[in-house]
Amino acid sequence: MKPIEYERMFSAEERHWWYQGMAVITRGILDRHLPPGQNREILDAGCGTGGAMASFLQDYGRVSGFDFSIKGLEFCKARELTGVFAASVTEIPLKRERFDLVTSFDVLYHVQDDRQAMGEMARVLKPGGALLVRVPAYEWMRRQHDIQVGAVRRYTRQKVEALFDSCDFEVVRLTCANTFLFPLAVANVLLEKISPPKPEASELAASTGAFNHLFKAILSSEARLAARFLLPYGLSIFALGRKKADRS
Numbered sequence: 001m002k003p004i005e006y007e008r009m010f011s012a013e014e015r016h017w018w019y020q021g022m023a024v025i026t027r028g029i030l031d032r033h034l035p036p037g038q039n040r041e042i043l044d045a046g047c048g049t050g051g052a053m054a055s056f057l058q059d060y061g062r063v064s065g066f067d068f069s070i071k072g073l074e075f076c077k078a079r080e081l082t083g084v085f086a087a088s089v090t091e092i093p094l095k096r097e098r099f100d101l102v103t104s105f106d107v108l109y110h111v112q113d114d115r116q117a118m119g120e121m122a123r124v125l126k127p128g129g130a131l132l133v134r135v136p137a138y139e140w141m142r143r144q145h146d147i148q149v150g151a152v153r154r155y156t157r158q159k160v161e162a163l164f165d166s167c168d169f170e171v172v173r174l175t176c177a178n179t180f181l182f183p184l185a186v187a188n189v190l191l192e193k194i195s196p197p198k199p200e201a202s203e204l205a206a207s208t209g210a211f212n213h214l215f216k217a218i219l220s221s222e223a224r225l226a227a228r229f230l231l232p233y234g235l236s237i238f239a240l241g242r243k244k245a246d247r248s
């Protein structure tokens with residue numbers, strides 16, 4: 001990702017409807033399966049500018065995080081986050097079986113060898129520990145933003161499930177999200193095909209103005225559903241897995 005993308009991400013995280021709504025959905029899933037207030041060790045793999053660490057992960061335990069971008073880590077420092085370090089998710093420089101929860105939000109789709117990354121996250125989890133992953137859905141929804149952030153692939157639910165299975169996780173929650181606004185996103189992709197945006201234009205930089213509140217409310221309203229039921233389609237996929245206890 002180009003340095004400008006980290007700046008955009010940092011300034012969008014506290015106000016943009018997508019980040020705000022996704023935080024509500026993520027909290028909903030965590031609250032249902034891993035309620036706050038317990039003494040957990042948490043690792044945010046690919047923490048970017050530290051938005052999730054600063055805004056909600058701290059409610060669920062003691063959080064550390066890493067990213068391979070020095071630019072991202074500078075923003076984590078600006079947020080005064082501790083326990084943040086530079087590393088790749090395909091080679092986590094930590095001992096095995098340290099964490100109760102590993103989270104990784106929109107990181108795997110950047111990584112060439114996503115299975116190796118999953119294996120590394122499994123390695124640092126305690127037996128029975130939880131892995132919460134969010135990835136973007138559907139190759140056919142690839143758009144300019146994917147190119148800007150250097151996306152390698154997008155996923156389907158089946159692909160994510162197979163990835164969890166192959167790394168010895170029991171999947172306890174698998175759902176799409178950003179479902180209610182999905183028709184608008186499809187229209188947007190079609191529009192991009194007819195009239196491609198300028199290469200320097202950014203979805204995050206673009207102010208959604210008066211729609212910011214509305215979109216945030218619509219996205220957030222999925223939280224209770226995503227925590228309990230399968231939303232069969234949507235622009236993102238959430239998967240929560242438990243590391244099988246007998247994994248060697």
Ligand SMILES: C[S@@+](CC[C@H](N)C(=O)[O-])C[C@H]1O[C@@H](n2cnc3c(N)ncnc32)[C@H](O)[C@@H]1O
Binds near residue numbers: 072088
């Ligand atoms: C779309 S951003 C998401 C950041 C953050 N997880 C969030 O939800 O805001 C993707 C992040 O993955 C990081 N990343 C990509 N490949 C990585 C790798 N192999 N190891 C660690 N971080 C990686 C990028 O530097 C970037 O910060």
